[in-house]
Amino acid sequence: MTTNHPDYASLAARISVANLHENTSESFSQMVQIMYNHFNERDGLKAPLIANDVYEIIMKANVNCLDGEIKYERDYDYDYFGFKTLERLYLMKAEW
Template sequence: MYVVKRDGRQETVHFDKITACLKKLSYGLSTEHCDPVLVSQKVCVVVYRCVTTSQLDELAAETAAGMTANHPDYASLAARIAVSNLHKNTKKSFSETVQIMYNHFNHKSGKKAPLIADDVYEIIMEDTARLDSEIIYDRDFDYDYFGFKTLERSYLLKVDGTVVERPQHMIMGVSVGIHKHDIESVVKTYHLMSQRWFTHASPTLFNAGTPRPQFE
């Protein structure tokens, strides 16, 4: 049985490698009630030929989520697997991600279709080093599985149907969309939102920083 890695290479599916990855993500969880080995065993039972590493991660996350009735820590493990998978599939740099979204091309219309507003893009490009350095990606791992999957499905921006931004990118983008050139307020709002001291209404999360901003 082979897995297709992100660079296109094929590699034999190894139970030990899956287990090692899940154990690494099980920090702080109950060793008595949350068993990454058991999750690995269940994954290996249903894994299919030529599965990609990203699909394997999705399968592991869904498997762990399905075991939540056994203990809540399985939901935490599921979220961490899903977040880790997203991080592997996206760029770490906020400014590079913004460039990808700004240069989005609509293949149906044959025209450029930016997902980021012109003024917001220019502000970010003027202060890339500061904004990139303020982001703390470990905070993505604070989401529970349901919360993260909701973000992934409905809030995180996609290019050609593929999610290209991380939760922390979204939060920073919203902050810039709200405060524009007031970078100190941007940074303050980013940290407060990313630590979940407060959030904005869905219309703001959906649209702030985009060509069609909407605030409530």
């Protein structure tokens, strides 16, 4: 429908971003915690998606600063193609 009117791309992007927001936490530090405590489903062993040093930097000294600086409403600035590219290639999937 984007060929009919460019606003359809904006609508599709907003729907996709809203779906992402429904399926993730509103807290950056909480998602970092979930990724750090990730377990491999096949063997049940701990398989962190975040390196120990990165986890320490985020959670020990900068948790309040980072949580305060991340503005989730900016996700709505992406167009559909840009958001789907970001989602498919760069965003990690973790159960929470």
